[in-house]
Every structure is written in C-alpha cells, then in structure tokens.
Amino acid sequence: MLRIKYMLNRVLFIAAVLGMASAQPLSAQDSFSPYVDANGNISFPDGFRTGMVHLGSWFVPEGGASGFHDVYSEVATVEHYRKTGEFPDGATLVKELRASEVGDYSTGKGISHTTNVIKQWFVMIKDSEGRFPDNAIWGDGWGWALYKPDNQGQNVATDYKADCLACHVPAKNTDWIYVEAYPILGEKAN
Secondary structure, eight states: OHHHHHHHHHHHHHHHHHHHHHHSOSSHHHHHOTTBOTTOOBOOOTTHHHHSEEEEEEEEOSSTTOEEEEEEEOHHHHHHHHHHSSOOTTOEEEEEEEEEEEEEETTEEEEEEEEEEEEEEEEEEEOTTOOOTTOTTEETTEEEEEEBTTBTTOOOOSOHHHHTGGGGGGGGGGTTSOGGGOGGGTSOOO
C-alpha cells in the first residue's frame, strides 16, 4: 500500500513538474514580454489596472481624445527607470482613455471626473534590440498597439508610423514618452 501511495505521489509530482514546464517560456522571445508573440503581435494586457502601477494621468478637455488618459506600467519598469532614467527592454505602457463628465461638487463648480465609458487603449512595449524589423507595428524602439473597447483581441494599429508616431514626435527626446506626466518615475523608492 505504501508503495502504491509512493508511486502515485511520484506520478503526481512528475505531472506537476511537466505542467509547470509547459507553462514556462518556450523561447527567448517569450521571456521578452508576456504580451508579445514570436511574430511581434502584441496582445492586450488583461488585468493591467490591478497588476500594474499607475504612472500618472492626462486630462484632455476637448476633441476626439478628450477625457482622462490614465497610464500604467509594471513595478519592475518603474524601479528600473528610477535607477537608470530609461525604460527597460520589454517594459509595457498601457494608456487607457476614458470619457469625462463635468459637474458641480462641494469642491467647486465645473469639476471634471472620469466615467465608465472607455474610448480606447494604447499599448507600447519597449524593444531596444529591434526584434521585429519586418513587422510594421514595431520601430523607433517600441512596439505600438491600439485597442478599441468592442474588441480587445485585435490591435487595430497596422503601421506605427502612420497610426501612432505623429502624436509622439514632441516626446522624441524622451524615448517617445511624455515622462513629465509620470512623477512616480522620478520619485525615490518608498
């Protein structure tokens, strides 16, 4: 009976190890970013609001991009940036655009606040090595993606130069990122 229990435990242990092994990265590419496949396709980072750090927010009062722009990244990205002043390879930045409303509150008149209406998400992944030279959503040190609320499974950006880069030109000298809105990147670690 003890031998059977021993064998059963051994089989369960081996099965668990094999299961864990299959969940591990299968290539160097997989370890680059959990949101990038071997062809450079970028997937939507589910759970970013609770699994990442809020870097900062923008408020755009008018126009198609009006509303609140909340930006998130990994804790490791923040720690690396604080030490080096640079985004590490594989860093993920997620910008969520939400609609806003204005109302009068005890804190004042004409106060803007975010709503539950999501307009879109932008996702950028740092790539200092130029891993995907033949993929048009990669270039200038980043992978670029745009997701609409009706389909988080499809990156609607097809060419980063045409779809994304123009908005980032003023931030070219800070690695295409408007870092002035992210005070957490410059703060001392607490």
